[in-house]
Every structure is written in structure tokens, then in C-alpha cells.
Amino acid sequence: MSGDVPPNPLAAGSDAVRQAPPGILVVVGASGDLTARKLLPAIEQLSRRRLLPRSFAVVGVARTELDDDGFRKLMTDSVPHAGAGWAELVKRSRYVTGEYGDPSTFQTLGKVLGEVEADIASTGNRTFYLATIPAVFELVADGLGAAGLNRPANEQSAVRLVIEKPFGRDLDSATELDAALHRNFDEAQIYRIDHYLGKETVQNVLALRFANAIFEPLWNRSFIDHVQITVAESLGVEKRGGFYETAGALRDIVQNHVMQVLSLTLMEPPGTIDAQGIRDEKVKALRSVVIPTLESVKTDVVRGQYDSGWSEGVAVQAYRQEPDVDPNSRTETFVAMKLMCDNWRWAGVPIYVRTGKRLPKRVTEVALQFHRVPHLAFGTAESQGLRPNALVLRIQPDEGVALRFGAKVPGQAFNVRDVLMDMSYGSAFMEDAPDAYERLLLDAMVGDPTLFIRSDEVDQAWRIVDPILEAWQGRAVPLSGYAAGTWGPRQAEQLIERDGRQWRKP
Ligand code: BG6
Secondary structure, three states: OHHHOOOOOOOOOHHHHOOOOOEEEEEEOOOOHHHHHHHHHHHHHHHHOOOOOOOEEEEEEEOOOOOHHHHHHHHHHHOOOOOOOHHHHHHOOEEEEOOOOOHHHHHHHHHHHHHHHHHHOOOOOEEEEEOOOHHHHHHHHHHHHHOOOOOOOOOOOOEEEEEEOOOOOOHHHHHHHHHHHHOOOOHHHEEEEOHHHHOHHHHHHHHHHHOOOOOHHHOOOOOEEEEEEEEEOOOOOOOOHHHHHHHHHHHHHHHHHHHHHHHHHHOOOOOOOOHHHHHHHHHHHHHHEOOOOHHHHHHHEEEEEEEEEEEOOEEEOOHHHOOOOOOOOOOOOEEEEEEOEOOOOOOOOOEEEEEEOOOOOOEEEEEEEEOOOOOOOOOOOOOOOOOOOEEEEEEEOOOEEEEEEEEEOOOOOOOEEEEEEEEEHHHHOOOOOOOHHHHHHHHHHHOOOOOOEOHHHHHHHHHHHHHHHHHHHOOOOOEEEEEEOOOOOHHHHHHHHOOOOOOOOO
């Protein structure tokens, strides 16, 4: 397949050559929320930035009855301030209505793809994006396979399958899903999306670590006291109560987004910055994370659920009062935990993770706190409030990197205080960052899997999360309430304070 040796997107200066090849993006689940909210705006941005060729088209497939014009209207309505090229692209788009379990849906799709390819003079690159509910992933993959749409028509083209999380509900179901996908698609054809990997600041973890001489020598147990990863949201579950009831914070955020950020933070330097080099090292890092046990879950993992409270000055209701949520729900909206990574680099360095909805603000960051100096020669009064050095990678919002260190306060006395050396993306660069979906869609169409999750990464992440889910099935681990607008239950503070440390207040 021509897409098997893609240009390396993380190599310096590769932007100029990264244009999608001629082909079709097939969105399965095209009438759904993800398509309208994320995919169509991302495609429009790619078109506006001239990263899509003229011989490119979108074909939608879904159960909702629509004709081509209905889908074109949906495309137009989803991008209210579209650039000049959008109307042209919309005109070339087609739509297929059908049930995913009905073979004729995929036969019709095959016919339509042939017509569009003749129309746009494409050689046959096809990217199938499964924007459906996970329950039909298998059905769709089988349908594509049965209609022969899983393989490229010729040597010059590639067929790829993009899927969204959740990748299973636990290790067993993730393995089953993979087996089902692999019935029709090779692993090299499967692109598992985690939109955190499309964020510039997440990719910057690699740049910061491996493009600088000053950080990496300190990036280990000899210098780092502990790591804190925070993925905080101020929003509640909004209208997604029904979905969230089946997920909870551990499955929704920890198994994927947190594990991705964690593996990039902990991994060893790869020999090459490419799909295999990076993903091999990420998997190795996840393998070194100590698997929780029933006993350690009791002490090292806290689960919480928000009660009513205040969010940005507005009174908000408890999780159990949200639409489509069971009034006696035991689903967690908050998780805090302490992980350890048993390898040469990280032995003995705790990694504290917390994530939750209805926390005081929306902030995602990775903070590495360094050891205290071995001997503080200043008097207590002079160095009051001086904290250990910290390097903070602000993933979002206010993207940037900050280093905290002590400095002399100007004046006759010799007082020392914390100061911040702060790099902000907004002021350091003129370029605006592409949206995560824009970046990842282009990567999938170009055929670069570097920022997608390989099947063994999914497995390793479940290996860490599964025992926690299991321990939570009984009542041995309490579910603690926290007022909306606070940093989670008191038990989360105790988890870290027990070790003589404190959560950061981002
Ligand atoms: C999604 C979760 O994967 O990530 C949502 O399903 C969550 O519950 C979202 O709100 C957070 O993404 P971001 O990019 O806003 O941090």
C-alpha cells in the first residue's frame, strides 16, 4: 500500500509536504453529533488551509434517512463561516442511508465510492472514519469486509479504518474488539484516535524532552521527587448522562487521555521519532507501571462523585440529578490515584493523577516537582514560602511551560521567594495551532500512525485500569461525595498528604 511509508510528521519542517493524497473520507455515523461538531469543521479547516487536494470527497453513511442534498445541507449548516472552497467540496459529497447490519448498505456504499472516484479521478485511497456508537464498530467492520471494501483496489492506494474510543470496557472486551477488527483489517490499517494526542501541547512533551539538552538529564528519580498529572474540567456531564453512566471518569479519561500523557512523560528517548520508535517506548513505559491490587486500590485510589455546589458563580446540581443519570448512581465523576513505575528511571517516584468533572476550573497539566535542596542555608524567615523547583507543562488552556525556582527578593535583606519562568504558546508563536481533529484526520489520510494508539498500548492501559474497576465492583472502596466547584473529596487530599506532599492548585 502506498500509505505504508508516510512522511514523518514530527520531523522538522515537514509541514510543507503534508497534504492529503487524492481520495475519499467515508464518515460512518455521518448524521451524528461527532460529525457535525468535530469532523466537518476539521475537514473544512483542512480545506481552508489547502491541505486537501481537488480530487477529494466526503461520503457519509448513517441510518438516518437523508439524500445527497440532505447531507450537503448538514455539511453546510455544520460550518457556518466556511471558507471559499467548502461549497465545492460539499457539492462533491454523497450520502448512503442504511442499517449497519444489512449487507446492501455496504454494497451501495461500494457503488457510490466507485462513482465518486470516477468523478474526482482518485486512484482509490479510502479512509473509513467510524463516528458511530462503539456497539456497532464490529458490525461496520464486518460489513465493510463482506463488501470487499477493507482492501485497496490497487497497489497505489490505501484503505484505512479510524475508530474512536472507547476501545472496549476492559481488557477482555478490548481484546475481543481487536480480534473482530483484525478479521477484516490489518493492524497497520487501524487508526485508534485519542484526541489528546492531536493537541500541540501533548506533542510538545516530546519536543521539550528530546529536543533540549537541559531537561532530559534531570528527568529521573535522582532529581524528581514526584509527578502530578491533572485533567480537570469545570463542566458537569452536560447532556451525556446516559453515556457517562456506562463509563465514569476512569474509563472516560484515565484509561485513554491520562495514560497517553503519562506514557509520553515516562517513556525513554526513542531511537527515532516515528510511529514505531515512539509507540514502542510508550508501551514499554506502560508495562513498567505497577499494576494496582485490591489492597492497593483501597489506599492509593480515590473515587468521587459531585454533589450540588457552585461552578463559576452559578449554582449547579448534583451528578445524581443530571438528566439520564440514575438517582442512586455509583458512577465516579472524579478519580485520584497514586501510581508507581518500576524501572531504572522512575523507581520510588510517585505519580499522582487526578481527574474529574465539576472541579474549580478546566485545566490539564503535567507537573514534575524536583527534590528539595539538600541543605537550605538561608534562615527560615528569609526562605519562607520557598517551594521545591517544579517544571509544569500546561497542556490546556493557556498552553505553555513554566519553571518555578527561587530568586532573591530585591532589597537590603536576603529574602528568597518563588518565581516563574513562563513560556506561553500564545506569545511565543504567531502560528495558530490546528485543532486536534484536524491534525489527526490529516495524519490518518496521509497514513501516519504516530499519533494513534496501537493495539498493545490499549491493552497495557487496560491492564492498569482493570484491577481498579474490579476492586470497585464491591463496596470495599467507598465512593466519596464532593461539592461541585471543589478539588474533589477530602480523601484525595489525604492520599497525597499522607506522603508529605500536596496537590498543586493550578
Ligand atoms: C472526552 C471525554 O474524551 O474528553 C469527555 O469523553 C471530556 O468527557 C473530553 O469532556 C475532554 O476533552 P478536552 O479536549 O476538552 O480536554
